[in-house]
Amino acid sequence: MIHASASRRVGFLLALLCCPLVAAAADEEKKADPPNIVILFADDLGYGDLGCFGHPTIATPNLDRMAREGLRLTQFYVAECVCTPSRAALLTGRLPIRNGMCSDTKRVLFTDSLGGLPEGEITIADTLKGKGYATACVGKWHLGHLPQFLPTRQGFDSYYGIPYSNDMKPTVLLRGATVIEDPADQTTLTKRYTAEAVSFIRQNRDQPFFLYMPHNFPHVPLFASDDFKDKSLRGLYGGVVEELDWSVGQVLDTLRELELDKKTLVFFTSDNGPWLIKNRNGGSAGLLRGGKGSTWEGGMREPTIAWWPGTIPAGGVSRELGCTTDLLATISALVDAPLPDDRVLDSYDLGPVLLGKGESPRKSMLYYRGRKLMAARLGPWKAHFMTQAGYRQANPEVHDPPLLFHLEHDPSEKYNVAKDHPDVIADIRKLVSEHEANLNAPPSQLEIR
Numbered sequence: 001m002i003h004a005s006a007s008r009r010v011g012f013l014l015a016l017l018c019c020p021l022v023a024a025a026a027d028e029e030k031k032a033d034p035p036n037i038v039i040l041f042a043d044d045l046g047y048g049d050l051g052c053f054g055h056p057t058i059a060t061p062n063l064d065r066m067a068r069e070g071l072r073l074t075q076f077y078v079a080e081c082v083c084t085p086s087r088a089a090l091l092t093g094r095l096p097i098r099n100g101m102c103s104d105t106k107r108v109l110f111t112d113s114l115g116g117l118p119e120g121e122i123t124i125a126d127t128l129k130g131k132g133y134a135t136a137c138v139g140k141w142h143l144g145h146l147p148q149f150l151p152t153r154q155g156f157d158s159y160y161g162i163p164y165s166n167d168m169k170p171t172v173l174l175r176g177a178t179v180i181e182d183p184a185d186q187t188t189l190t191k192r193y194t195a196e197a198v199s200f201i202r203q204n205r206d207q208p209f210f211l212y213m214p215h216n217f218p219h220v221p222l223f224a225s226d227d228f229k230d231k232s233l234r235g236l237y238g239g240v241v242e243e244l245d246w247s248v249g250q251v252l253d254t255l256r257e258l259e260l261d262k263k264t265l266v267f268f269t270s271d272n273g274p275w276l277i278k279n280r281n282g283g284s285a286g287l288l289r290g291g292k293g294s295t296w297e298g299g300m301r302e303p304t305i306a307w308w309p310g311t312i313p314a315g316g317v318s319r320e321l322g323c324t325t326d327l328l329a330t331i332s333a334l335v336d337a338p339l340p341d342d343r344v345l346d347s348y349d350l351g352p353v354l355l356g357k358g359e360s361p362r363k364s365m366l367y368y369r370g371r372k373l374m375a376a377r378l379g380p381w382k383a384h385f386m387t388q389a390g391y392r393q394a395n396p397e398v399h400d401p402p403l404l405f406h407l408e409h410d411p412s413e414k415y416n417v418a419k420d421h422p423d424v425i426a427d428i429r430k431l432v433s434e435h436e437a438n439l440n441a442p443p444s445q446l447e448i449r
């Protein structure tokens with residue numbers, strides 16, 4: 001007969017011994033049963049525009065709850081400060097300079113553009129399709145509106161949305177490659193995108209799926225449905241953001257109702273900073289300097305939340321570096337898919353950050369505006385080699401020596417400390433010259449007319 005306390009001890013030792021087995025089994029199970037992936041992407045939403053990122057009068061209860069149940073990322077970036085290149089980077093895990101999706105003269109694709117995301121690019125949708133996922137794009141594409149560039153040519157089974165910005169004419173709504181509404185009724189757009197997304201989730205509840213949902217708002221012109229347009233303390237802009245928040249709630253509630261919440265990674269962020277020249281119709285970057293179109297932090301650092309109940313620890317805040325280009329490597333690792341090995345990627349697996357298990361493998365950030373590398377960050381330090389004073393200003397101001405800011409001490413980039421830290425500037429110059437030595441930039445897709 002074993003004494004009770006000895007028995008407990010044996011039990012404890014057995015449990016300890018079994019732990020790695022249990023963990024390994026859980027890992028195996030995860031690979032056998034990979035998570036659904038949902039990317040919710042706002043357009044021109046600023047770093048300071050959500051309640052959970054400090055906005056005083058915009059009410060975002062659903063995103064705030066998502067943050068309480070998930071992880072807020074406070075140093076998460078996009079790879080470019082305007083729509084088209086930012087989206088190309090998210091989907092391909094590559095800087096836009098590597099796939100031709102940027103330009104100094106045409107910042108984004110327009111309705112007379114003949115170019116688009118080259119078919120040879122491998123998107124997150126291609127990767128997940130290769131693993132048997134059902135894939136849908138619902139919302140603003142802006143990676144080429146001609147048939148050969150549409151989402152269904154880039155790994156998506158279906159597409160529903162306005163294929164570019166909502167201020168471009170004709171503002172058509174497409175299903176697949178077919179125009180179904182011209183002009184699109186934008187007052188009900190967020191509601192209809194939401195219905196489409198919810199229906200896709202319901203249809204695919206029994207198999208792995210990838211939903212990429214790039215909203216058209218709060219890009220101007222602003223539209224909200226009657227339920228939201230006159231309700232926000234922050235006026236129409238607030239109403240538009242509050243309707244997006246409602247939409248996020250609908251998506252998360254559907255996952256909860258279908259008991260898919262513990263099997264789904266949902267990632268929320270924005271494509272670039274607020275469009276400040278639109279005054280009250282543009283958003284806020286909070287304490288960050290600058291906005292859309294600039295490589296100050298406000299143009300490229302985004303309000304970001306990751307949610308996966310039971311896997312991502314609830315209520316966390318990560319101050320680690322991340323970028324939308326990292327989603328490709330992060331998702332590929334989660335679903336055990338190979339990464340392309342025939343091209344240069346700018347993608348790090350952020351798994352350790354999301355799971356609360358370690359630091360980010362990303363230690364640096366490159367800030368492109370069009371084809372110009374304007375600034376670079378290494379650890380907490382950011383050097384601006386060039387800055388842009390206004391959204392439309394043609395020629396940037398060159399800084400030599402560069403302006404240097406310590407972003408953790410000085411998140412608003414107010415205090416240039418270049419003269420005190422020549423060693424830091426030398427390290428950042430080395431990072432940039434190593435990057436440029438491997439750069440093989442193809443011609444711009446945005447300049448094809």
Ligand code: MG
Pocket residue numbers: 043044082083219271272
């Ligand atoms: Mg945008």
